[in-house]
Amino acid sequence: MHSRTENSASVDALVSPEGSLEVLSQHEVNRLRDTSRNGHHDLLRRCALAVLSCGSPLDDSKALLEQHPKFDIEVLQQDRGIRLQLTQAPGDAFVDGDMIRGIREHLFAVLRDLVYVSNEIELNPRYDLNSSEGITDAVFHILRNAHILRTNQQPNLVVCWGGHSISREEYEYTKDVGYHLGLRGLDICTGCGPGAMKGPMKGANVAHAKQRIHQRRYIGISEPGIIAAEAPNPIVNELVILPDIEKRLEAFVRVGHGIIVFPGGVGTAEEILYLLGLLSNPSNQKQPFPVIFTGPASAQDYFHQIDQFIHQVFGEPMRERYQIIIDDPPAVARAMKAGINQVTEYRRKQNDAFYFNWRLQIDLLFQEPFDPSHEAMSQLELHKNQPIDQLAANLRRAFSGIVAGNVKDKGIRSIEEKGPFQIQGDPELMRPLDELLRAFVSQGRMKLAGSAYNPCYQVVS
Incomplete structure (x- = not known):
């Protein structure tokens, strides 16, 4: 497979392909080698280091690189x-x-x-990445190239969102929910990291073994900025990296048949806002899509805060798009199974694919990559004088910027250079937003590494 020499905790090695890139033409080999050298080497180096550091407590790509300054990777042709x-x-x-x-x-x-993504998507004129249809087409082809899309399978893929920095009790709860999902033959898809992204897979793995289910799927969907800071957990057996956070979020809702949200921090809030924004689009309101917020009894206050924030910002009708089930994993699994049965029936009637949700309408505002610069963060339109789905999209961007400032190398360096992001808007929005963010900080839900948290943002009304 490879040869290596070991020097204390570091290893020099030659590694052959496993699972991907095992059969290549000479042209493909040349393209892989050239792309890895020309402009993408640093990104490949950071992402590869994170994957090789699986199990590390660090979720800071800058700190990880500083810990392994001499690490390097090169694609060799043979x-x-x-x-x-x-x-x-x-x-x-x-x-x-x-x-x-x-x-x-x-x-x-x-x-x-x-x-x-570099060779076939970004440099290919057939993909119009400035149009909604073109972006969805690109997401489809990335997923298909990674063999994520499977035909002739009944809908059974549950997307699980939640924080990486959760308590042991919350982690055990995610395992219990995953176990009851697995007993019902449901597969798991997460953001592929630790915490609430690992627990459901671990629980489902045991249940699938008990049910003698051999084709078990534990799909991890990430993007370069996240994966460079946070390695996939070892249970993930199908990994795909989308080029940015927006395409990653679209991949979740296109391939998933229902979503469970566990306790988390700003990244989880970003995902909730993205999802509720999509489901509040009039074109999507008749489409069944089960969404469940759940956690142990100790998380009841957390979900009460989330529910109150949604009610204060968007109003009562938005609450109809999800249900909250506290401290009852079997009830969560039963409700999700029933919801996915509705999805199956709906797609049959609509003659729609089971493996990719083509009918879900996603506006360009949810798809365009958001670069969380200090200027962009300060100019977000955070006011109620706009459609609910657009407000959700803008709030989602605010949370996306905070995630970048917390864990992504570019965001961390920008905060170090220019100070905290300034998030400003109408007082009636800024007050509940500030309260929610302060709660995340006090509950230790912002970062894995370190005991103290220095906020990368300031809320200004």
Whole structure:
């Protein structure tokens, strides 16, 4: 498979493909090598380092790079395809001289998706990334290239969202919910990190084994800025990296048949706002899409805060798009199974695909990549004098900027250089927003690394 030399905790290695890029033409090999060298090397290096650091408590890509300053990666050409040359790689990715197989799969999935997006999407004139239809087409092809889309399968994919920085009790609860979903033959899709992204997969894995389900799917959907800071958890057996957070969110709602939200922080709030914004679009209101907020009894106040925020900002009708079930994993699983049965019946009647939700209308405001610069964050339209779905989209961008300032290398460096983001808008919106963010900070839901949290934002009304 590969050779290596070990130097204390670091490893030099030559690694062959696993799970992806195993059969390549000479032209594809040349393209992989050239792309990895020309302009994408730094991104590949950061993402690869995160994957190789699976299990590290760091969720700060800058700190991870500082911990492994001599790490490097190079794509080597050979007659049979490619190999990766790793220099000073984290030793924990190896056992008795061999790279852990799941980490090797994730490493080549990273290379596959970064290069595919660069060569086949961004540089291809057939994809109009300035139009809604063109962006959806790009998301479809990225997912298909990663073999995420499966035909001839009944709807059974549950997307689970939630925080990476959750309590042990909350983590055990996510496992329990995943277990009861798995007993009902449901597969799991998450953001692929630790915490609430790992727990449901772990629980479902045990249940699938009990039910003798052999084709188990634990799909992880990420994007470069997140994966560079947060490695996929080891249970993920299908990994795909979308080029930005907006396409990542679209991938979740296109492939998932229902969504469960566990306790989390700003990243989870961003996902909730994105989802509710889509479902409040008049074109989507008749489409069944089960959404459940759930957690242990200790999370009741957390979901009360989320529910109150949604009510204060969007009004009572938005509450009809989700249900809250506290401390009852079997009830969550039963409700999700019933909801997915409705999705199945609806798509049959509409003659729609089970593997990709083409009928879900997603406006360009939810799809255009948002660069959370200080100027862009200060100019967000945060007022109630706009349609509800547009307000949700703008609030989603505010939370996306905070995520960037917390964990993404570019965002962290921008905060270090220019100070906190300024988030401003109408007082009637800023007050509940500030209260929600303060609650996240006090509950320790902003970051994994370190005990103290220095906010990367200031709320101004």
